[in-house]
Every structure is written in C-alpha cells, then in structure tokens.
Amino acid sequence: MVSVSVVVPIYNAIRTLPSHLGAIARLHPMPLEILLVDNGSTDGTLALLHDFARDHSSFGVKVLEEPRRGAAAARNAGFQAAKGDVIAFIDSDCTPEPTWLSHMSDPFRDPQVGAVAGRVVAAPPASIMELFSALHTLQLPDRPARSRRWTPWEGGYVTANLAVRRSLLVELNGIDENTVGGTGAGSDYELCARVYAADFEIVYVPQAIVFHHHRTTLPGMVRQAFDYGESHAYLISRKLTGGLWVDLPIRPLSWKGCPLHAWLDLASADKKVLAVMLLAILYGPALLLLIPYAVWLVVITDRRAMRFGSTVMLGGRVALAGLLLVKSFAMTLGRWWGSVKYGALCL
Template identity: 50%
Template structure:
C-alpha cells in the first residue's frame, strides 16, 4: 500500500526562491497528500505568496502555519506535528523537487527496516560565481544508492533538503533538537534514527535541485555554521576515536581514547602549511603560486565537467571562494571545539 505523504517546508524570507519552489511542488507526480509550510517570522511577502499558493493549489491540501520561535529545527517540528501522513518528507524553500521526487523517495520504505530515505541534491543553473562555486563544492551527493545503519563524521548524515522519515519514528525519537537553530540538526536526527534501530537508504533517483547562496557573505556564514556543527555532532555522537582527513586519503582509528577529528586536507590548511614552511626555507614560498595554479586547474576541470561556462577571471573567482569557504569552515570548527569541548580541527 502506498503511504500517505506530508511534505513539510520551513520558510523564512524566501521571496527570492519561492516562485521556483512553488512551481516545482505544483508539478509533483504523484502529488503529496498535503504540504505544510511553516513561516518562521518572515518580514517580506513570503506569507502572502504561501497563502496565494494554498488558495490555488488544486491537487494537494496546503497548510500554512506561523511559528514565531526562530530556528529551522523548531519550524520543522511544528510542521511535523501538524502533518497527518504516514511519511513526512522534508525539503526547503530554496529547493525544487523534480516531478518524480516523491515516487522515488517513498519506494525504499516498502522495507519495514528502513526508517528514512534521503535523496540526491542537485543544483539549479547558477547565475554568478558564488552560486557556481556552491554548485560544485557544497552539499555534493554520491551517485550510487546505499543503505546506512550508522552515523560517522564521514558518512550516514543527510540534509533535510531531501529527506523522508516515517512520521511515527520521527515522533518517537523526539524530532529535531530545538536547541540548535540551524546546521547539524539534520545529521543529529540521522544519528538518533540509527540509534533507534532504523536504517536510512540513500537513493539518487529522488532528485531535488537546490538554489544555492548567491552572495559571498551568505556562503561564508553557511560554511562557518557547517564547521561549528562538526564539533557539536562529535560531542553528541562520537565518544572516542580518531578521524583524520589527509590529502587523497582518510584514516579512522576507533580505539583512540579521545574524540578527535582533524581535517588536514583542506585547501586553506595546505596554503598555510606552505606559508609556514617558507619561513623556515624561503624557496618553499615558490610553491604557493604553483598550488594556486593547481587549484585553478582543478576548479576549471570541475566547471567544464558540469558544463559551466566561466571566464578565465571567473575561474580565479572560484579559487578565491574555495579558499575563503575552507577558511570559514576551519574557523567554525575551531570555534565549535572551544564551545562544545571536542577537538575538531
């Protein structure tokens, strides 16, 4: 029997991205049983757009709620409590589900051992350098389907931009942690679903296109938040073990007595290492422009593979975004380490 599906979407000042999202929701086939929007205190015309969509949507029941308490976790929980479907499918107000999204997303739930299903995040066509960079380096999804039963710093966590959870299971584990406004709350939910004995299936067939950040400030704020959440997740779900990211290889040692996650492969750290080594032997500073040239070649190759037409200068802009994002994430990890008492460097 096909489960009843409620789509839940938290919304905050989303007037820029909502038109494409609403058009995508209206084109879903099959249509969901209901769509629950939770306006999290918007100050633009978001609420009016949602009310107009609710009045005109012919194929699904549309509910528009208000939630004055700020935070995506709070808003999602409010929407999930109002949902009546067997399955709650989460996406965001800057996302455009493909027409067959729900059909592919609920299919793995025919297995009673599967508690949630995550789909593939893609990118809408980018309009500028920052958006093009994010489409290449942010929330990159694997191409192969997989079944997960455990969260680690490297695997098993999925963003709520494309995630369906059995409603009963979602309520049983307590929903999203409302102490966290944003960043990390989705991976934390995944970890608690595993702890409850459920598996999460990742299926690339369920596609959602994401409208990425368009300004450098917004992209860096997001990267800092991602980095900060790493230490919080370590405190909650990794009591011990070493997780070491090196260039081209990652190493895990479960027997390490303390929880420690070191990302030594990030481009900002490689550049800083070359700069520091140059103080010991100045000819090593010559490697810095060579490293920058290699980054330019790498981002150019990725852009060509995605069919992105960028100028020579635009590709240097991608290099700048890559270094800036890595630095923002590193700062977030360091700040999170101090705040949450877990070494995440």
C-alpha cells in the same frame, strides 16, 4: 502505499518560491498534504503562500506560522501538524522532480527503514557565487546506499531532501532545535545519528532528485561555512563514543578505537596554505610554493566547472579558487571554535 505529508520551512524566500511551489504542484503522485511553514518572513513570502493555498485548495495545502526562529523549529511545527505516515522534508530553495515522492516513499515498505534521503542537485547557476556553491556543496553520489551509523564520513543526510517515518519522529521528539547555539546547523546530521541509535536504517535514493538554488552572497556563504564547521565539532563530541578521523591529501585514515573525539581535515585548501607558511618559517623560499599551488587551484576549479557544464573566463576561475580558500578558512575557524565550546578536536 504509505501516506506522505510534505513539510517546507520558509523564511524570506520570495526569490525561489515561485519555482518551488510550481514544482510542488506538479508532483505525481500528490502527497496527502502540503504544510508550508513561514518562519517570520518580511518580504511578501507569507502573502504568496496564502495565494498558493487558495489557488490549490484541492491539494491539501496548509499555511502555518512559526514564531520561533530557525528552520528546525519550522520543520518541527510542520511535522507536529502533519497526518501522514511519512514526513517528507524539502527546503523552499529546492524544486523537486515530478516523481520525487514516488522514489522517496517506496523504501518505506521495509519496516527497518526509518528514513529515506534523496539527491540534491545544483540548479543552473546565475552567478560566480552560485557556481562556486554548486561545485563545492552537497556533492552526493549517484549510487544508492544503505546506512546504519553516522561518522564524519558517512551516514549524514540533509533535510533539504529527507523523508522520515512520522512515528519515529514522535519517538525521537522531532528535530533538535538547539544544535550549535540554536542556529540549527548540523541538526540534519544530528537527526540521522538518532535514527541509527533507534536501530533504524537510512536509505539513499539518488533517483529522488531536488534541484537546489545555492547561496548568492559572500557573507551568507562564509556564515554557513563557519556554522557547518562548528556543527562538525558538536556532532563528534555528542554523537560519537570516540575515534580519530583524518582527511589526508592522498587518502583518509581512521582509528575508531581511539579514545579521542577528533576529526582533522588536513586536505582542505587552507591547511595546505598554512603548511607552506609554517615551512617558510624554517626556510623562507618555501613561500614560493604558494604560486604553483594557486595555479593548481585555478586549474582544478576550471576542470570542475567544465564537468558541471560551465565555461568560465580566467577572472572567474581566479575568483572561484579564491572563494575555495575563503570557505575552507571559514569552516576551519568554525571547527576551532566548536572544539573549544564542545570539548572535541576538530580542525
């Protein structure tokens, strides 16, 4: 069986660290070592990490301090100090199930597997903002998969729950710390693209579950959506030789032989609102179509919440629908900005 080093990038995580560290201590089997990489926290996080390392000295816990800002830099510092055959990345706002590592390590028996991705499930939300993020972020399938290439629609997995062969990380020079102007947004998908380029596969194991605590503030959600949108343009300009991917309300279409680097999401909520507004320029009463569309957004949002097991009052449903519009506008703005910066067509 391969040896596993767990690497956790951490920044001002005092809200989620107690549950995260408690879950790490309950892993079975335990990893070879646990590397907790503080990234300049100012909220008491570092003291909590040292307390955990002292109280669990038999677990091989190491606390590292990385002055270079960004989760990518913290992950690189952790993997460079690690000794295991496999580096299992997890975020400090995630709590793994006890069997997480056993599911993550099994596929590495196949030498063709360069990385293993697990499922990220939303933790029970405590606010409308957390519920919204749970409904519209990291919607991963419950079926296993084996990926051999990255495209806008497949093959991308997040480092909140990703294990990579250490030897492969060394060969790839670690995680790119300079994606999207140094923000690190998109660095996980960028890493996946390089894993495929090195002729390895990534296996998705839905049984390897971590529970994720989502963003709790509107500015944080908007900033994340903008950065992710910008990263989409960055990725298609740098990691694809060409192609056209179009998300339509009915079904997606692609033309992989197209010489363009283009990804058009015409199914997002903001694009539909924009389409109605453009139609209203030609025919003013068309603006009234926004009323049934707003009602439809409220209805489908409520259905999603019910499937998630949450009952939301009417005011909450309206808020969730509004947040969907805000997020989609922010992501489109990020894609537009990324298109200008990186020479792609991503909207």
